[in-house]
Amino acid sequence: GRRRGLNRGPDDAVAIISTMLYPATGPLKDGNRVVFDDAFSDIIDRNDAIKTANAGINFGLLRRNTSLAVETKSALKATDTLFYTMTGVPVGDFRIGIAVENIQPNGLTAELVDKFTNLRTSVSLTDSSFIHFSTTSAVASRAADRFMLVFRKSLVVLPVNFVSISARRQADRNIAIDWKVANEINIVRYEVERSANGVNFTGILTKDAAGTLSYAQTDLSPLAADNFYRIKAIGLGNDVTYSSIVKVAPLPGKASIAVYPNPVTGNTINLVFTTQPKGSYALQLINVEGQLIYKGSVNVTGENFNHSIKLGEMAAGGTYQLTIRAEDGSSKTIKVMSE
Structure with missing residues (x-):
């Protein structure tokens, strides 16, 4: 059909719903977008963008048996439903992110309908929403038409x-x-x-x-x-x-450097760095006579980092001083006992 142009003033805003598919943790896999405006029609025409299949996960919109990446529709109304289509989704945990822009609810509410679990989850029309779901070995959990977004008048359909x-x-x-x-x-x-x-x-x-x-x-x-x-x-x-x-999120761990266990066993000192700055740390171990027993370094690369120092024979019941010095010059000395 003939492409329709939108003649907008600087203050006009386009109503958009973008729906994205992510793994439970990790980056975006695929997504789609719907643009609502009375300048558009509800038929498929040149304003819509046909979905091009990816090699992996695909998450588009279905209208009249055609998969779309971008769907243009007339202004949002209570009888609208967005039919999603997903393919290539493996077994695992995922989340759907629904972002809205310039949507005027005008008494409308939205629910994401999950045909596999029969759950209906409220979706905000004023803010972003995230809905988690899982796919299993059950074929229906990976059905192309598992999800749809349904709009209704709030007082008619949804009690809350x-x-x-x-x-x-x-x-x-x-x-x-x-x-x-x-x-x-x-x-x-x-x-x-x-x-x-x-x-x-x-x-x-x-x-x-x-x-x-x-x-x-x-x-x-x-x-x-x-x-x-x-x-x-x-x-x-x-x-x-x-x-x-x-x-x-979990509470951050308390910053510390410790030897565990202490007294040490098996002539091995286990150093535990918790929430310490990443970088190189110089290590020096001396005995009660002031003799240097060990000198080395360790490169700390994570918030919870373990490092083992394997020594020669340590005197039973001996006492040692282990000094750990960071790149900024700060240091900590730990009294180390041997069994």
């Missing part, structure tokens, strides 16, 4: 719309989880769910619905490593809506 969710670590190391909702209709309670990997979640806290816009709970026993959180809203008919997922 998650406006935002946040999680932050407190000074006492507990984690505070806050969420805001809109259109809270026929909701019985909320459950805070936690995960170590962003895929498998378990309910840890419950909050009864109170007809307010904001809620808060505190995880008093967070995991030592990563903590992923999401909110599960449960309605009168046991219908379920999920929020987006947020992540709280």
